[in-house]
Amino acid sequence: MGGLASALCFARRGFKHIDVYETASNLGFVGAGIQLAPNMLRILDRLGCWEGSQLQREATMVLETKIVDGPTNTELVQVDLSDVQSKYGYPHCTGHRASLAGGLYEACQKEAGVTFHFGTSLIRVDSFGPGKPKFTVKPRDGDEKTLETDVLIGADGIKSALRYAMLRELKIDAEVEDTGQACYRIMLPREQMEPFPELLALLDAKCAMRWIGEKRHIVAYPISGHTIYNLSTCQPDTNFAAATNATYTTKGDKSAMKKVYDDFCPLVQQMLDMVPEGEVCEWRLRSHKVLSQWTLGSATLLGDACHPTLPHMAQGAAMAIEDAAVLAEVVSLTPGAGTDPEALAKSLRAYELLRKETTWNRVEMAAFSGRTLHLGEGKAKAERDQQFAMAREKGAPVPDKWASPEVQQAIYSHDCMKEAAEKFSELYSSLT
Numbered sequence: 346m347g348g349l350a351s352a353l354c355f356a357r358r359g360f361k362h363i364d365v366y367e368t369a370s371n372l373g374f375v376g377a378g379i380q381l382a383p384n385m386l387r388i389l390d391r392l393g394c395w396e397g398s399q400l401q402r403e404a405t406m407v408l409e410t411k412i413v414d415g416p417t418n419t420e421l422v423q424v425d426l427s428d429v430q431s432k433y434g435y436p437h438c439t440g441h442r443a444s445l446a447g448g449l450y451e452a453c454q455k456e457a458g459v460t461f462h463f464g465t466s467l468i469r470v471d472s473f474g475p476g477k478p479k480f481t482v483k484p485r486d487g488d489e490k491t492l493e494t495d496v497l498i499g500a501d502g503i504k505s506a507l508r509y510a511m512l513r514e515l516k517i518d519a520e521v522e523d524t525g526q527a528c529y530r531i532m533l534p535r536e537q538m539e540p541f542p543e544l545l546a547l548l549d550a551k552c553a554m555r556w557i558g559e560k561r562h563i564v565a566y567p568i569s570g571h572t573i574y575n576l577s578t579c580q581p582d583t584n585f586a587a588a589t590n591a592t593y594t595t596k597g598d599k600s601a602m603k604k605v606y607d608d609f610c611p612l613v614q615q616m617l618d619m620v621p622e623g624e625v626c627e628w629r630l631r632s633h634k635v636l637s638q639w640t641l642g643s644a645t646l647l648g649d650a651c652h653p654t655l656p657h658m659a660q661g662a663a664m665a666i667e668d669a670a671v672l673a674e675v676v677s678l679t680p681g682a683g684t685d686p687e688a689l690a691k692s693l694r695a696y697e698l699l700r701k702e703t704t705w706n707r708v709e710m711a712a713f714s715g716r717t718l719h720l721g722e723g724k725a726k727a728e729r730d731q732q733f734a735m736a737r738e739k740g741a742p743v744p745d746k747w748a749s750p751e752v753q754q755a756i757y758s759h760d761c762m763k764e765a766a767e768k769f770s771e772l773y774s775s776l777t
């Protein structure tokens with residue numbers, strides 16, 4: 346998401362030679378839904394990828410969210426989201442990942458300056474400077490090529506090769522961390538849910554659900570014009586614990602999945618039962634220690650490469666797209682029109698300063714929400730449930746940060762491009 350958004354943001358700023366190297370041989374995606382928060386839509390709209398787009402046509406509005414006790418199906422709180430559009434200028438929606446990526450890709454293809462190199466991996470950074478960064482890529486069936494660029498952007502996700510190279514160069518020891526959590530991602534088609542009125546009601550509602558229980562929860566919402574019900578679970582990671590570090594997804598075992606949620610209510614059980622045998626997909630949720638630095642010379646990182654997050658705020662892709670927009674903004678404002686490596690390096694540090702605190706706050710909130718939602722019986726859970734009751738009855742703050750109107754206000758109203766444009770000069774001149 347961050348790579349596609351970067352290519353498009355740079356092209357729209359008038360940059361001419363934008364090469365995207367992608368390990369995968371095409372845009373093939375693990376099918377899954379994604380929440381499209383207003384702060385993401387604001388940028389997509391400026392890129393011409395929202396208003397009138399396929400993504401918008403298919404998008405499903407989220408006008409409310411309900412947090413429900415998983416075992417009893419009792420509602421803990423309902424939060425009205427119907428005023429999100431009027432407050433922030435964009436709605437809170439859900440969509441299909443393939444439509445989001447496809448929309449960005451199509452827009453990139455219309456830009457003469459963007460060239461995609463699929464099936465080609467970054468394998469080494471040969472130089473971070475002084476001067477222009479040099480790096481080596483390798484096509485799957487071809488020979489290595491060493492190249493030089495004005496700006497090298499690592500939008501290469503949690504396993505980022507650029508981050509490893511940068512940290513090695515900086516002699517910083519910061520490894521990927523296991524969160525101890527994994528998730529199942531499930532998509533149920535309308536035909537499967539239609540015969541069951543309670544399930545159909547979920548599919549037709551403009552509502553994002555969270556069923557919560559000890560150490561586990563399930564997020565679910567309709568996507569693709571209410572034709573698919575998307576579920577994303579979160580539970581302790583047992584299956585990946587012994588796997589190698591390179592393993593991120595695996596074919597899960599249906600009976601193991603059902604066992605994890607066997608104390609959840611019959612409605613949840615019924616949906617898990619519908620997952621075809623052999624099509625259970627489990628993802629490992631990984632994180633990273635806070636990086637003290639994202640930028641070295643004219644090379645920088647964005648998205649999951651520098652601030653991977655648990656999905657509990659539904660902001661990972663949104664942050665990657667925001668990073669891309671800010672990066673293109675600051676590079677376009679750089680004195681010397683991109684010809685001076687030192688000026689570019691300074692601009693990239695300004696980008697890092699603009700993004701670091703904002704993104705880490707969201708990463709922290711996602712982790713906090715996970716701990717809150719996953720509490721087991723005891724004093725802390727009783728207090729949390731009391732907070733849910735206060736939120737329900739008196740409009741007090743919601744303990745789930747993602748559903749909290751106060752937190753939404755901070756995130757959804759944040760216009761990262763405006764902030765970058767306003768603060769760039771001052772930040773740039775403060776850097777040596």
Ligand SMILES: Cc1cc2nc3c(=O)[nH]c(=O)nc-3n(C[C@H](O)[C@H](O)[C@H](O)COP(=O)(O)OP(=O)(O)OC[C@H]3O[C@@H](n4cnc5c(N)ncnc54)[C@H](O)[C@@H]3O)c2cc1C
Pocket residue numbers: 346347348366367368369378379380381465466467468500501502503504505506528530577628630647648649650654656659660661662663664665
């Ligand atoms: C269960 C779950 C639910 C989520 N829900 C949401 C949500 O609702 N809303 C939201 O905003 N976010 C959500 N996210 C987060 C979001 O998916 C990620 O944060 C986002 O995809 C990160 O984008 P990225 O561009 O940084 O990395 P990625 O999307 O991981 O892309 C990295 C790309 O780099 C490529 N690559 C890797 N190494 C190399 C190399 N050496 N050379 C060339 N290419 C390489 C990879 O093939 C990949 O295409 C969710 C995540 C999970 C796990």
